Amino acid sequence: xxxxxxLTNPAQPALDPALVESLRNxxxxxDALWLAPDEAAEFALPERPANFEEVWQELQGMGVDLAxxxxxxxxxxxxxxDMDSTMIEQECIDELAAEAGIGARVAEITALAMDGxxxxxxxxxxxxxxxxxLDCAVIEKVLAERIxxxxxxxxxxxxxxxxxxxxxxxxxxxxxxxxxxxERLGFDEHRANRLLTEGxxxxxxxxxxxxxxxAKVQALHEITxxxxxxxxxxxAVGDGANDLGMLELAGAGVALHAKPSVARRCDxxxxxGDLTALLYLQxxxxxxxxxxx
Numbered sequence: 001x002x003x004x005x006x007l008t009n010p011a012q013p014a015l016d017p018a019l020v021e022s023l024r025n026x027x028x029x030x031d032a033l034w035l036a037p038d039e040a041a042e043f044a045l046p047e048r049p050a051n052f053e054e055v056w057q058e059l060q061g062m063g064v065d066l067a068x069x070x071x072x073x074x075x076x077x078x079x080x081x082d083m084d085s086t087m088i089e090q091e092c093i094d095e096l097a098a099e100a101g102i103g104a105r106v107a108e109i110t111a112l113a114m115d116g117x118x119x120x121x122x123x124x125x126x127x128x129x130x131x132x133x134l135d136c137a138v139i140e141k142v143l144a145e146r147i148x149x150x151x152x153x154x155x156x157x158x159x160x161x162x163x164x165x166x167x168x169x170x171x172x173x174x175x176x177x178x179x180x181x182x183e184r185l186g187f188d189e190h191r192a193n194r195l196l197t198e199g200x201x202x203x204x205x206x207x208x209x210x211x212x213x214x215a216k217v218q219a220l221h222e223i224t225x226x227x228x229x230x231x232x233x234x235x236a237v238g239d240g241a242n243d244l245g246m247l248e249l250a251g252a253g254v255a256l257h258a259k260p261s262v263a264r265r266c267d268x269x270x271x272x273g274d275l276t277a278l279l280y281l282q283x284x285x286x287x288x289x290x291x292x293x
Contacts, residue, residue, distance in 0.1 A: 001071040002045040004029060007280050008064055009272045010152070013039035015064060023055065036286035040277075044071065060271060067268045067281055069252065075282045077229050079160050080220055080246055082238035083171035083178055083192070085114075086256055087153050087185065087275075092177045093127050095146040099138045102130055115259040116241030120172060120212040125205075128195065132204025136197050139176045147177070149184065152275035154292035157186045159279055160235075162290040166227055170219045172212055172242050186292070191219055217245040237278060238262075254278060 004027065008015045013036070020032050020041045030044035048068050049055070059066045084091045091114075097106035106127050113123035157167055169182045169190040182190035194207040209215070216238075224231055236243070236250035239258040247253030247266055255266035256275070263269045270277045279289065 002048055002068050003042050003071045003074065003283070004045055005035075005040065005042045005067045005069075005281055006059070006064055007035075007040035007270075007273045007277055008038075010036075010039055010274055010276060012063075013037070015039055015041060017041075019062070019064070035280050035284070039286070040273075040280040042280070042283065056269075063272050065270050065272045065277065067270075069268065069281070073232060073251065075163065075284075076160075076235035076251060077165055077233040078223060078227065078235065079157070079165055079167040079278075080216075080223070080234055080236040080250065081167070081169055081187075082216075082240065082243050083169055083181055084173050085239045086237055086243075087150055087169065088177075088181055089148045089150050090146060092142070092147070092173045093124075093131075095142045096131055096134065096138060097127070098146075099142060100131055100134050106130060114240035114242070116244075116261045120242045121210045124172065124193070124210060124212070128202075128206045129204045131195075131202050134202045136200050136202065139195075143177065143180055147181075149181070150275055152273075152277070153185055155289050156275045156278055158290040158292040159284060159288065161186060161188075166223070168219065168223055170211075170216050170246070172210075172216075172240075174206075189223075191215070213242040213245045216243065217249060220246050220249055235278060235282070237275075252281065254281065 015038050024043045027049050032041050032043045034041045056066045081087050091110050094107045094110050097103045109123050109127050112118045113120050167187045169178050169187040171178050171192040173192050175192045175194050178190035178192040193211050196203045196205045232251035234250040235252045236246045237254040237256050255263045255269045
């Protein structure tokens with residue numbers, strides 16, 4: 001059995017019941033179950049529809065996200081999340097560069113690397129080198145003034161953890177940021193790259209080995225092995241090319257507001273919903289959401 005999930009932007013919920021019923025009838029699905037009024041609904045299916053991609057494209061134009069996945073084991077035991085442009089709304093290195101007066105140059109490199117058009121490790125080294133001499137105090141300034149949590153992330157963490165899940169923040173960014181974000185949101189652990197400093201300033205280098213795509217896959221293997229959980233029990237979420245390995249390996253890999261090259265390779269793509277979409281995908285109703293403590 002499969003489950004179809006339809007959802008919209010919770011800031012402007014506009015999921016038409018008639019649209020849900022129309023698709024349910026067209027696909028021969030079971031009764032629709034509303035997970036949140038005007039925002040998210042699901043129904044069972046005997047098989048994955050052959051015209052899924054065509055319907056997905058049509059619904060995207062209507063502001064509706066659509067996913068079809070196996071019904072069994074939907075509630076995952078591990079959340080493995082990217083940080084930049086996923087759990088937070090910014091790219092940390094771009095914000096540091098903006099403070100250093102080289103924001104446009106670094107942002108261009110970041111965009112190419114996240115879309116898979118540049119080698120991640122080389123691109124990271126190039127961008128960090130441009131930050132040489134930047135005062136370490138700028139990191140605290142960026143955290144306080146420029147970094148905002150992505151909508152729904154706190155509810156996602158609180159709800160999954162209340163239901164026994166383990167949460168890991170795995171970023172190609174920097175520990176100076178993941179440490180703070182992980183604490184704010186309640187992640188059980190965090191992994192990222194470490195910026196090297198000397199005399200209170202950035203040296204323009206990052207500690208080796210660099211955490212990129214392979215390291216995220218390694219984190220998935222290490223965490224599941226330690227917890228005694230199969231990779232099928234993992235829900236992974238990210239937006240960039242360096243996330244593809246873990247997204248493709250996880251039981252459910254969600255491309256969230258992802259770069260086109262990443263979205264094309266993922267079965268579950270969320271472009272309109274926020275991070276609470278990951279709860280709806282697991283079958284949680286809004287009334288089951290846990291408020292962050």
